[in-house]
Amino acid sequence: MNxxxxxxxxxxxxxxxxxxxxxxxxxxxxxALIEQMMPYFPLSCEVIAAFLDDADQFWKVNYHWELxxxxxxMAMKLKLTPASISILEGIQKNLNANSPNPDHGYTSSKKVGxxxxxxxxxxxxxxxxxxxxxxxNFRKILDTEKIAENHPPSEGxxxxxxxxxxxxxxxxxxxxxxxxxxxGKNQLIKTIxxxxxxxxxxxxxxxVHIEFKQGVLVAKKQVADDRDNGLWSGWRxxx
Numbered sequence: 240m241n242x243x244x245x246x247x248x249x250x251x252x253x254x255x256x257x258x259x260x261x262x263x264x265x266x267x268x269x270x271a272l273i274e275q276m277m278p279y280f281p282l283s284c285e286v287i288a289a290f291l292d293d294a295d296q297f298w299k300v301n302y303h304w305e306l307x308x309x310x311x312x313m314a315m316k317l318k319l320t321p322a323s324i325s326i327l328e329g330i331q332k333n334l335n336a337n338s339p340n341p342d343h344g345y346t347s348s349k350k351v352g353x354x355x356x357x358x359x360x361x362x363x364x365x366x367x368x369x370x371x372x373x374x375x376n377f378r379k380i381l382d383t384e385k386i387a388e389n390h391p392p393s394e395g396x397x398x399x400x401x402x403x404x405x406x407x408x409x410x411x412x413x414x415x416x417x418x419x420x421x422x423g424k425n426q427l428i429k430t431i432x433x434x435x436x437x438x439x440x441x442x443x444x445x446x447v448h449i450e451f452k453q454g455v456l457v458a459k460k461q462v463a464d465d466r467d468n469g470l471w472s473g474w475r476x477x478x
Contacts, residue, residue, distance in 0.1 A: 283424055297363050298356065414471065
């Protein structure tokens with residue numbers, strides 16, 4: 240049985256949820272889930288992502304492609320070892336070998352899905368495969384050179400290195416997964432998420448990914464569930 244976490248009651252919807260966040264209307268109702276968790280998070284935390292359908296997940300690949308490209312360019316202007324610069328040049332070469340069309344506008348977009356990439360499905364899938372390796376290599380450079388530590392804020396660097404689920408497989412497609420950002424608050428976010436009955440709490444450094452497969456549970460315990468079934472199971476708690 241989860242004990243009820245602290246109630247902050249500091250947020251309105253506008254302060255807690257970024258305008259670009261998308262919501263699933265039913266099974267589950269993402270808006271209802273967010274409203275249920277909202278009182279338990281301080282003003283310093285905000286939801287930066289929620290529901291993403293398959294098309295959104297492919298768009299997210301391009302968002303991370305552009306973000307990584309921008310951050311690699313920033314890193315190459317820093318005083319790094321020749322070996323690190325060489326690796327960064329290799330990452331940039333890989334990124335340029337399969338760029339979106341258009342190749343910009345994703346990180347500055349106010350709406351998920353815009354701009355619309357004219358690349359083929361095969362090209363975007365190949366881009367995701369390459370991006371996975373490029374991000375891993377960038378993470379090594381960040382850690383070796385202590386870039387995030389020496390050139391704060393760290394969130395942008397960490398997000399550029401964060402892994403991206405293969406399009407079509409992300410739990411964001413279920414409607415019960417949210418990403419919550421709070422500078423220096425990751426441990427608090429994880430604690431609150433767990434206290435609210437989260438089925439998955441994953442620290443991605445730049446933010447915390449939380450899944451509420453069984454819904455937001457205040458002073459309730461999870462029930463037996465099929466871990467291999469990714470569908471929402473909050474109905475199990477309904478009277």
